[in-house]
Amino acid sequence: MLKAFEKTTVFALTTPSETALIDLKKEELAIAFHWFLRLENSKYKIPYPPRIAKNHKSHGEFLHALFVLCEGVHSRQRYLGLVIPYPDAMTWFKVLLDEYEKVLIASVLNADSIQDRKTDQRKTTDDESKKKRGCPKKYGERFNLADVETWHSPDERTQIQQTTCKGRLLNITILAWHQMLMRGTKHQKMYRHPFTLLKIHVTDDTNQSLWKPMWLIVIGDLRGEISLTVANHCYRQRFDIEHMLRFSKQRLLMTEFQTPDVEHEENWIRLVMLAYAQLWAAKDLATHLPRPWERYLKPHNDKIVTPSVVQRDFQRIISEIGTPLEFGLQSH
Template identity: 30%
Template sequence: MSVRDDAVRVEALSVLSAFREQFYRCLTARADTLFEVTDALLCTDGPVRSPVDLVLAPEHRRGHGAMYAALERGRIDIDRLRLALTATPMPRAADGRLVLAVDVTCWLRPEAHTSPERILCHTYGRGKDQAIMIPGWPYSVVVALETGRSSWTAPLDAVRLLPGADTATVTADQLRGVIGRLIAVGHWQPGDLDILVVVDAGYDVPRLAHVLGDLPVQVLGRMRSDRVLRRAAGLRTPGTNGRPPRHGGEFIFGDPATWGEPDHTISAETRLYGPANVHAWGRLHPRLTRRAAWHASAGLPIIEGTVIRLEVARLPSGAIPKPVWLWWSGTDATTADVDRLWQAFLRRFDIEHTFRLLKQTLGWTSPKIRNPHTADRWTWLILAAYTQLRLARPLATDLRRPWEKPLPPDRLTPARVRRGFRHLRAKNPSPAAAPKPSRPGPGRPPGRPNTQPAPRYDVHVVRTNTSWADAKKSKSTNPRPRRRDCGSNGVSGLTR
């Protein structure tokens, strides 16, 4: 091992130790038990199936009663923990900018009738283009993305969506807080490249860009394939009466006759999907109406951006590939910008790898928790555990199974880093104090039933004042392309 490698390991060990100390200070009640539960998450062999299994790990020196009491009555300083997560080293794109991704994932609780604040969550069914609404707790998660092919991200924030909350408003406030903390800790300084925020379909990308317009942010997101945008209004002919037009001609995603010549065209060869063709058109904006998010605005703004169309030749599954439409909040894009943007959007799907690890390996959604505030507490423990895995990457060794291929140190997956975390923990002394001797309480006397059953709660359902018959009568007769979404056959795994 070279001197440079030794310096890197020493620096990584110092950063990991500092974060563990900061994390312990964020635990304001029952800190020792919560900290040891997090260590047990990192050191347990195999996936976490239930929190009670963590009590059997040698890193957890307390009983199962202390663990349940800590999850129910423990306290975490969330603002301080958010700042500690942001202060860690951040991954960056190839050009040095910060790239953030935000998405909503659900903690499904279909049979938890005694759990409040449940919402119908959109989940995909077994059939093609089928969706099922299942009660649960949706969480909006913000992560920082790496460059290149990787399953690592840097979680920065998680917010549970309350019943009746507007997802776009919650996401905008969440991103504003994350970007403010990134600026406060020095990850972004005046003169740096703007932070790129990448979102998938389901978000109102122009609205998000308009709300975050006062921040050093660019927004990139996918649009439905049935959208209709407008071009910039042309110059007014001298002597024309009446109000000048605010919108130009239509740009219909489903009608190639309205596209015109693209401003930029890129052809690239991909590893799995063959040739990829990218076309971009500049200065396109949606035509806003006085409803929903814009009803309180004094005037409807013109939000111009760049539209990017990505199309590939084939898909590994054999399904027919569908084009992906992207909208970028910037204007006057160059060919290099377009080439960078469509690849940055494909890196957004790394957040799905993080969700899968949190749920299937660290057991984020495995506990049958009744109180949603307890679920929030458990969620932050999971994010702190994942952050420790990310900081331990330069220190981990490849403990692979006999049938697994060897990987270089910089290509280890989070699951492989977790296998050797028990050895790394020995080099990081735990700030948790030793448990004190205690005796279990008497509990409920035998034969006496529980006379105070838990209250039951209904699932929150969004209701509208317009009936189905009225909506059918008010259906527009304007000939427009048929609504067709991109679906699940997009190029989510496309890489160069």
């Protein structure tokens, strides 16, 4: 099989540089052919250093796939009874290999002419010669949150009113800029993740600012389906969630239950959430039970009943309402 590769096609060479390039192509093809022999026989040893041979393994796999194709063609030839002057699969492979070698050498001979055509095109086109090299521009004009002069006109604007639990009226103005980008890092390409930038400004009924403007971003493929009002409302829920988690850890033993079983831990979290929901449901039944250092406070001086206040009086509430177990015993 190795003898089939030793015969090479002779080309008329013009320059020493082309001769060197063609010799290099032949050398690469020879290494690939040794890989082909290695794939045919795993005990075959490639006569090249491993650091050189490993770079041509994929080329050898291509030649092996080509040989398998030739075997299939030869089998098809015998099955159909065709008379073709190629008696075996190796002859088929030799013919295709010669053509493949011609293509490799022709690519070397045509490289200079192709390069010359590209050079002529660059010279005849003034615009292409003025193009800057490097990565295409990805970012637009600078947008600095602290500098109003850098802000362009918002893409969307909305105004809503909300009333707090204490009856305070709030005027909320939301400005939105779509398709914004931020600078990323080498490993985090943030230009691939556009987002919607929101500026939320809250004033009272006298148009006086209550707090500094709050900046939010809405990021993700479905960000266009979230309205500005919904985005603001969802972020406001963050404070209630954080207070709930803090209270659950300190007063409802959320983190005290230790178990290696994830299912048991999830059940415990559900139980804590159920206890928190019961405190919320009983807020209208709780009475004021101040601490010794809270005696000076007037009962129900605030319209908002905290979970801690309800928890102090929850034993009395349960004793008056009863439990499902007590109702079950009475029914019997």
